[in-house]
Every structure is written in structure tokens, then in C-alpha cells.
Amino acid sequence: xxxxxxxxxxxxxxxxxxxxxxxxxxxxxxxxxxxxxxxxxxxxxxxxxxxxxxxxxxxxxxxxxxxxxxxxxxxxxxxxxxxxxxxxxxxxxxxxxxxxxxxxxxxxxxxxxxxxx
Amino acid sequence: xxxxxxxxxxxxxxxxxxxxxxxxxxxxxxxxxxxxxxxxxxxxxxxxxxxxxxxxxxxxxxxxxxxxxxxxxxxxxxxxxxxxxxxxxxxxxxxxxxxxxxxxxxxxxxxx
Numbered sequence: 323x324x325x326x327x328x329x330x331x332x333x334x335x336x337x338x339x340x341x342x343x344x345x346x347x348x349x350x351x352x353x354x355x356x357x358x359x360x361x362x363x364x365x366x367x368x369x370x371x372x373x374x375x376x377x378x379x380x381x382x383x384x385x386x387x388x389x390x391x392x393x394x395x396x397x398x399x400x401x402x403x404x405x406x407x408x409x410x411x412x413x414x415x416x417x418x419x420x421x422x423x424x425x426x427x428x429x430x431x432x433x434x435x436x437x438x439x
Numbered sequence: 440x441x442x443x444x445x446x447x448x449x450x451x452x453x454x455x456x457x458x459x460x461x462x463x464x465x466x467x468x469x470x471x472x473x474x475x476x477x478x479x480x481x482x483x484x485x486x487x488x489x490x491x492x493x494x495x496x497x498x499x500x501x502x503x504x505x506x507x508x509x510x511x512x513x514x515x516x517x518x519x520x521x522x523x524x525x526x527x528x529x530x531x532x533x534x535x536x537x538x539x540x541x542x543x544x545x546x547x548x549x550x551x
Contacts, residue, residue, distance in 0.1 A: 326481070355538055364543040365482075365527070378538055412481055426531075427472070428539060430481030 323348055326431035328413050334437045340401040343434045347394050347415030354396040355428065356388060359410040368411075371396050372419075400436075408438045443471075443528040443542030451548040458515040460545040462528030463508075471504055471511050472529045472539065482527065485513075520551045 327346045335341050347354050355378075356368040370378035371390035388398040394415075400407055410433045418426035446461045462471070470489045474482040488495045488504045488511065495502045501514040515522055525544040 357541075365541040367538050367540070370538055410479065414482075427484045427487065428474075428482070428529075430474075430483070432481045433479070435479065 323350075326413060326415050326429055328411075328431035328434050330434060331432065332435045332437075334439060335403050336439050337403055337405060339403050340399065341403060341436060342397055342399045343411055343413075343436075345396045345398075345413030345415075345431060347396070347413075348417075348429055351415035351417050351429070352394050353416045353418050353426070354390055354394060355414045355416070356396070356398050357412040357414065358382075359412055359433070360408075365412070368398065403438045405438050408436060410435050443530050443540065445526070445528055445542045445545040447545060448543070449546045449548070451550065452518055454518060454520055454549055454551050456518055458518050458522070458547055458549070460513045460526050460547070462511045462513070462542060464511075464528070464530050465509065466530075468506075468530045470531065471502075472531075473500075473502060473511075473513050474527045474529060474541070476525045476527065476544070478524070485526075515547075518547075518549045520549050523547060523549045 329344045353372045355370040358366045367380040369388050374390045385401045390396045412433045414428040414430045416426040416428050443462045443464045452458050470487050472487045473485040476482045486497045486502050488502050499516045504511045525546050527541045527544045529539040529541045531539050
């Protein structure tokens with residue numbers, strides 16, 4: 323099976339712009355989660371989508387949004403970019419069905435490195 | 440908020456030596472997972488240990504779990520330069536629908 327893919331791999335934007343990142347999960351996986359990773363804060367959960375519905379959200383401002391399509395591909399959008407949004411954005415998919423399925427393994431993509439100037 | 444805290448933050452060893460990383464967590468768990476991240480890449484799942492298990496092996500990896508102390512350790516035996524990476528523990532909360540919570544990781548450098 324092909325792994326999780328993320329596009330683009332690198333992105334440079336300026337403050338105030340918006341950005342859309344894309345994630346294609348492993349075939350058959352319906353749960354897609356997004357994480358932001360920075361040196362200072364580590365891995366922070368952004369949101370999780372399952373069957374086109376957001377069923378979990380982390381503590382991020384409304385500038386961060388996402389969606390999932392019927393083929394389970396997911397996008398996340400960040401509007402009005404700030405310098406502090408510079409980070410590695412990781413997408414992960416899993417085969418879990420139940421939201422509270424605690425033994426699920428997350429399969430991560432390579433990430434999108436976003437730099438905001 | 441961080442659930443897991445890895446210790447040490449950074450570790451440097453010679454090839455062939457063993458590397459031990461520790462993880463402490465705050466709340467009761469069903470299981471604890473360890474992931475590896477090569478520089479600037481995605482995370483790779485290494486091993487999952489359930490709360491009713493005390494020790495688990497996978498190749499050169501050995502994980503222990505002490506639920507009374509709310510701690511886990513990851514031992515990599517006979518380390519190789521390719522083991523150079525950051526290692527994270529992750530814990531799913533016992534209740535609720537929230538996802539895995541990751542610690543800040545241990546950066547392991549294996550010097551050839």
C-alpha cells in the first residue's frame with residue numbers, strides 16, 4: 323500500500339496570506355488527523371476528520387480549518403498567516419473507526435514545511 | 440497540554456552502545472506508544488504496549504511500562520548510526536474521543 327502523501331513538501335508564504343495543504347491517506351483509512359510541529363511546542367493536535375466530518379479539534383484559532391472529501395483526502399487551510407505559523411505540518415491517517423479507539427496506530431506523512439516571512 | 444514527557448531531551452552515544460529513553464505521563468492509560476522521527480520527516484510507529492503488559496520486545500527495541508509510576512522506557516540495544524532520530528512517546532487518553540497526545544521527544548544521536 324502506498325503511504326500517506328502530503329503536498330506540497332515545502333512552502334514559503336508571507337504574513338497575511340493564506341495557505342492550503344493537502345493530505346492523501348493510506349487507501350482504506352477514513353480517519354485523518356493533522357498536527358503542527360514546532361521546536362518550542364512540539365507536536366500539537368490540530369483536528370481529526372472521519373467520513374468528511376470533523377470529530378475532534380485541538381486548541382487552535384479559527385484561522386486554522388480543514389475539510390475531508392468523500393475519498394478521505396483532506397485539506398487544511400490557514401488564513402491570515404502569522405510568523406508563528408511557521409512549522410512542520412503533519413498529516414496522519416489510521417484505520418480506526420470509533421473515535422475513542424485508543425489502540426489505533428497513526429501513519430504519518432512526510433509533512434509540509436511552511437515558512438512564513 | 441503534554442501528557443507524556445520524555446527524558447532525557449537529548450542523548451548522544453557511540454555506535455554499538457545501548458540507548459535508554461524514558462517517558463512519564465500524568466493520567467491513566469489503556470496503552471502507550473513509541474514513535475520515531477528522522478530529521479524533518481514524519482513519525483513512524485515503533486511499538487505499542489498495553490496497560491496490562493509490563494514489557495514488550497520488537498527486534499532491538501525493548502519497552503517497559505510501569506503503570507504504578509506512570510512511566511515507560513524504550514531501550515535500543517546495539518545502536519546504529521541509522522537509529523539517530525527523535526523518539527516520542529504517545530498516550531491516548533483513557534476516556535473521551537481525543538487523539539494521541541505526544542511528548543516533546545528525546546533526540547538521539549548515534550556516533551559512528
